[in-house]
Amino acid sequence: MPRSSTQVKPARAVGSKSRHSGIPRGVSQQSDILGAVEKLTIAGLTDDIPIANAQKPRPAAPQPFRFLDLPYELRVEVYKYHFANTGHVLDLDPLNYKRVHQKLAILRTCRTFYREASHCFYSTHPVRLFPTHPGRFFKTKKPLLARLKPGQRQSLTALELRLGPGWSKPPRGWVVNPDLGLADCTDVRKITVFVECDPGTDTFSGFRQPNEFFEGFAQSLLENVLKDMPWVDRVEFDAWSSVKKSGTLVQRLIEVAKSHHLKVTWGPERGWTDADEPEPRRVLNMYAPLPIASTDGRRNVVTTA
Structure with missing residues (x-):
């Protein structure tokens, strides 16, 4: 039979x-x-x-910074930043424990730290020859310079001699002798002389010792310091605003520096220069009688009422 056209194909x-x-x-x-x-x-x-409760990734363990791998010049800059707030001049002071001693703990790290940081600290901080803090250190027989080690004194580049405290009776410890350690300060090239007060002015009249006692004491003190340190090449003078450059004390100190053929420079506090100090202006008394001008026919004559 023929296949029908409507036949359905079998499914696959x-x-x-x-x-x-x-x-x-x-x-x-x-x-x-x-x-x-x-x-x-x-x-x-x-x-x-x-x-x-998902497991957190573990943070990478921090690696220590190899400070000694830095160049020496960069390490010195880090030391300067570390000692930035230790004061400008080193002296015996009760606050040194908080301000200086804690900073110096870095010297215990290793020998390299001690050698580099110690030299950086003492070469950038002047040391005061004799203590001036009005406390238990003022009359000490062993100033800070004498308490330093010889290697620390060799790193110093500047010293400061502050005059004024004890003008009526200087302490017995203010003596230049071998125990002070000036012979070890071979790198010092500048000595700053800072005058806090001048007893030769009229303000101290009746209280100071006669015959310019303090002027002679200060002159002899600076003379002995410069005699033990012939390698110093300049002396810087500075003072408070009440001290005059033309006063007897300052002039005698300048003469000592010039007698040793040293260069004389001026500090920033007082603002002195090589020129003569100008005389202060006279203040007109507001209660004084005012001048009255009159003419006598030949010239102007000023009289007071």
């Missing part, structure tokens, strides 16, 4: 092969799904959603 079995890939269709889809699942991560599935 489920397990039959694909026309193009030769792999069963169900197996191909299943493998694609498994491959996509394998590519997914927990972070991708939980984007912006915290996971309870």
Whole structure:
């Protein structure tokens, strides 16, 4: 019998092969799904959603900074920054424990630190020859310079001699002798002489010792210091605003420096220069009678009422 045109073709079995890939269709889809699942991560599935009890990544252990690998010039700059708030001049002071001693603890790190940081500290800080703090150190027989080690004194580049305290009766410890340690200060090139007060002015009249006692004492003190340190090349003079450059005390100190053929410089506090100090202006007394001008026919004569 002839085949009918409406005959339905038999359906393809489920397990039959694909026309193009030769792999069963169900197996191909299943493998694609498994491959996509394998590519997914927990972070991708939980984007912006915290996971309870999730293990946090461990932070990397901090590595120590190798400070000694820096060049010497950079290490010196670090030392200067470390000692920035220790004061300008070193002297015996009760506040040294908080201001200086804690900073000097860095010297206990190693020998390299001690050698470099110690030289940086003492070469950038002048040391006061005799203590001036009005306390238990003022009359000490052993100033700070005598308490330093010889190696520390060799690093010094400047000293300060402050005059004024004890003008009526200087302490017995203000003596230049070998125990002071000036022979070890071979790198010192500048000595600053700072005058706090001049007993030769009229303000101290009736209280000072006669015959210019303090002027002679200060002159002899500076003379002995310069005699033990012939390598010093300049002396810097400075003072408070009440001290005059033209006073007897300052002039005798300048003569000592010039007698040793040293260069004389001026500090920033007083603002002195090589020129003569100008005389202060006379202040007109507001209660004094005002001058009245009168003419006698030949010239103007000023009289007072």
